[in-house]
Amino acid sequence: MRGCDRLLSSRSWTLVLILALCASVLSASLAFAIDPLPFKDHTEELRFQALTKQLRCLVCQNESLADSNAPLAADLRRDVFEQMQAGKSDAEIKEWLTARYSDFVLYDPPLHGGTLLLWFGPMIVVLAGAAAIFVIVRRRSRAIAAPNARPAGDAEDDW
Amino acid sequence: MNARLLPLAGFVLVLALLGFGIWWSQYHDPREVPSPLIDKPAPTFALPVFDDPPKTFGTKELAGEPYLLNVFASWCFACRDEHPILMREGKRLGVKLVGFNYKDEPADAKRWLAQFGNPYDIIVADVSGDVAIDFGVTGAPETFLVDAHGVIRYKYISPITPEVIATELLPRIAKLKEASR
Numbered sequence: 001m002r003g004c005d006r007l008l009s010s011r012s013w014t015l016v017l018i019l020a021l022c023a024s025v026l027s028a029s030l031a032f033a034i035d036p037l038p039f040k041d042h043t044e045e046l047r048f049q050a051l052t053k054q055l056r057c058l059v060c061q062n063e064s065l066a067d068s069n070a071p072l073a074a075d076l077r078r079d080v081f082e083q084m085q086a087g088k089s090d091a092e093i094k095e096w097l098t099a100r101y102s103d104f105v106l107y108d109p110p111l112h113g114g115t116l117l118l119w120f121g122p123m124i125v126v127l128a129g130a131a132a133i134f135v136i137v138r139r140r141s142r143a144i145a146a147p148n149a150r151p152a153g154d155a156e157d158d159w
Numbered sequence: 160m161n162a163r164l165l166p167l168a169g170f171v172l173v174l175a176l177l178g179f180g181i182w183w184s185q186y187h188d189p190r191e192v193p194s195p196l197i198d199k200p201a202p203t204f205a206l207p208v209f210d211d212p213p214k215t216f217g218t219k220e221l222a223g224e225p226y227l228l229n230v231f232a233s234w235c236f237a238c239r240d241e242h243p244i245l246m247r248e249g250k251r252l253g254v255k256l257v258g259f260n261y262k263d264e265p266a267d268a269k270r271w272l273a274q275f276g277n278p279y280d281i282i283v284a285d286v287s288g289d290v291a292i293d294f295g296v297t298g299a300p301e302t303f304l305v306d307a308h309g310v311i312r313y314k315y316i317s318p319i320t321p322e323v324i325a326t327e328l329l330p331r332i333a334k335l336k337e338a339s340r
Contacts, residue, residue, distance in 0.1 A: 075292060076292065099195060101195070101297070102192060102193045102194065102195045102295075
């Protein structure tokens, strides 16, 4: 009995309490994240998961609709689910959402006038870099091929 | 051009880009969701009247007059900053002020209004938040200015300040009144 008393000393009780608290908090957040929806089959569930992963939660904007615990995200998940049940396609559901929340709700920005720089900006930067390298390399190889023609003072620049 | 100055030019370019980013973010909140509903008809709704739930009130009753729809909730901290301003300035706006109680417990909202006062001409309750989704609401407070034809003319996200009323709301309301005259 003495051993048992020692086992459940006040310090261990605190530990047990903390663990229980952690477990309850954890399970509570899990319960929130997976608001169970009555899917017809596994394919429908996979489609729902794939679709909500492409949609942004408008409250916690770094989270997708699939991951977010925000009440608005739960409401929107329910709406997406109901529209899937009504036979709407993914494109139609996205259209329904962008009519209310603009392209902001999509993680994949559509290509239009305002997003041209976003889509092609990186490519332009890479092409500009490639052009600069090409010009520099060609200038240097010419300078090496014709060392006598090298103008004085140019040596300084070769760093 | 002296090739030695090239890295410096690149550095200045990057610096200018970063400076522009800082300047830009002073005036633009990157988290703010732009509303595609501006200059589009407000979604039709008929919601329970807050202090008389069997009755409904909505776009049908509001047709023909401009109004300001203010999304609020007792759980919304920022609404507490906004509330005294609505209490003080609400009657001077010159349009009907419609309170939109968003995803709230009626008892909590009642207590909140009893404590801080009721600046609204009428309050509708959207407990499920479905109508709010049609309006593209992402949280509270948000404010919509709707004209006499039921078209959303302006949306303001975050608490209204006296400056917002003076510089954004009143000029727009005056213009709406002029147009309907």
